[in-house]
Amino acid sequence: MKIGTLISAGVLMLSSMILNSGCSEAGNGRKQTTENPGAIFGEVKSAAGAKMLTPIALRGDKKATGHLFFELSEPAEQEVAVTFKLDSRILDAYNQLNGTGYTMYPADKLLLENNGNVVVEAGKSKSATLALDILPGGREGATYAVAVSAVATAGTEKHMDNKAFIYLVKPLAAMPEVNAGRKVKNLCYVEVNRESMLNAGEYTMKSDKSPFFDIASVFAANIRLSADDVPYVSCNEQTRFVLDNIERTVRPLQAKGIRVHLSILGDHTAAGMRSLSKDAARAFAKDLKAYIDIYGFDGIDFDDEYSTYATDQAVEPYIPSDAVAPSIEECTSQRYADLVYESRKLMPDKTIGIYWYAGYDYPVGTVEGKTVDELIDYSIYGYYGKWKAIPADTVSIAKQCPYAIEVTTARGDVKIDDDCLKNIRQNGWGYFAVYDLNNERSYEKEFSRISRLLYDDEVEWSGKQYERTGW
Structure with missing residues (x-):
């Protein structure tokens, strides 16, 4: 197989983690694919109803925080352990698919709560939310992105092809102080x-x-x-x-x-x-x-x-x-x-x-x-x-x-x-x-x-x- 073909295959695999294309639901938090029949399936989502590419503002020297959770397609039959991870591959694939040029925010300025570990309890479809702290460090006025993927494990089954999520990150100047002398x-x-x-x-x-x-x-x-x-x-x-x-x-x-x-x-x-x-x-x-x-x-x-x-x-x-x-x-x-x-x-x-x-x-x-x-x-x-x-x-x-x-x-x-x-x-x-x-x-x-x-x-x-x- 040629190198170009290998790269294309990799992008297609990663694009499925963004778009969840080409799968059919099989119930109990699982999806059917020809490569991985019956595998557990879910997606990384943002709390507060935030959409993909929601911009999070970093103002001055203050940190910002995103809030993520994992959701299965249906309630879990048994406890599902989920590990979130920062994933620049997802952002690269998104850029290639959409003709964008987002840069990943510096990894040393990103902190996932509890090392990115959450669980989906048996009988439920959603995990608790988990904080993603974004520390100051980017260039003011620039636009960065943070891509987060997830690995889900239930018993001996492990599945990596879960839908990922991307926030934008926008470092801004600190809010100006005005009317400081006002008593009312x-x-x-x-x-x-x-x-x-x-x-x-x-x-x-x-x-x-x-x-x-x-x-x-x-x-x-x-x-x-x-x-x-x-x-x-x-x-x-x-x-x-x-x-x-x-x-x-x-x-x-x-x-x-x-x-x-x-x-x-x-x-x-x-x-x-x-x-x-x-x-x-x-x-x-x-x-x-x-x-x-x-x-x-x-x-x-x-x-x-x-x-x-x-x-x-x-x-x-x-x-x-x-x-x-x-x-x-x-x-x-x-x-x-x-x-x-x-x-x-x-x-x-x-x-x-x-x-x-x-x-x-x-x-x-x-x-x-x-x-x-x-x-x-x-x-x-x-x-x-x-x-x-x-x-x-x-x-x-x-x-x-x-x-x-x-x-x-x-x-x-x-x-x-x-x-x-x-x-x-x-x-x-x-x-x-x-x-x-x-x-x-x-x-x-x-x-x-x-x-x-x-x-x-x-x-x-x-x-x-x-x-x-x-x-």
Whole structure:
């Protein structure tokens, strides 16, 4: 056989590890091929629903993390041991098949958790997730790739022809520090079902051209329950659009120094911030971390609305109906504090905020010696146009926004209470918030009015307007 033929055969073998072409399913996590009949078969996948070639950003001297798992085509008959490995051959084959020229990120800057070893338990089809740490070391502005393949072993059977996965890696400059001297930070919630995140970056301070908004929040992803009662992050089509296009929808804001958060909202199911057991809270925090890491968000907003228990249940503890899933226990503010604690433990460097409006829908309590005030960075009172605060012995006033406004143009003129803004500035309140920024008009006049009262400055609008799916 000629050398060229040998190379072609090798590329075809590796391409099957990328594309899984030419196989038929035979059940029980196996695939039928003429070369390896009955072999166990699965694929490497990314957590957080990330697609092949999802770009992971490395900002400055901070590491980034991908999250991978292994999934069989059907539940395993016996335990399957899986070993992930960094595999430049896969990337070479991908480049040859697609005419691309991606370079593998330096191997000495890549660390697979537990040496890449996971298991798929008998009766299940998925393994637990495993972290891929990506350390700083690439050239800023370049685009690299990380290809990960897997070997699956069950009993005496071993199979290497499993579908691989490729992340892109993009080293970026550190996020610029802006508005460092501000005593009052302001936050913008963007309804991504109909609006673009980019509009939040088009308002700047007249004096120094720094961003008007300190934080912009993607509103919203949801919390739901899987078929086996495990809480997970769920994204509708519009939120998924933001994630799938993260370089165009979020990175431009971060490049301006605006922190971008992901809001988490109930979704008309039994899962919510006040209803998770400790084990369920740990599981959800881990799933949430995968989203924050892979898509490079700077923080989280928890919003305890729209879960089935979150109606007008002002009396606690509220015991859900018999229809509630087994992982759900009594709904209390202490459960909420447990979730915040688990999230903080996994994400100590991220910002965690709380959105509330009913008066009982925020975390209360102490977890492992940590108070809610120690665990969160801010709280937003979301009954727009009204003033209300959480007791200062639960959340300090420097971490509170007791007054926020809605700017939806469909509801007429934007109502702004000057006295509330003066109160925020003069009495040590730390946050102000705007909900539902959209592209139907300019808010330069309203934001200048706010800015004069909070910062002795005015706001300028760039004149740019972005549709939900436009850049």
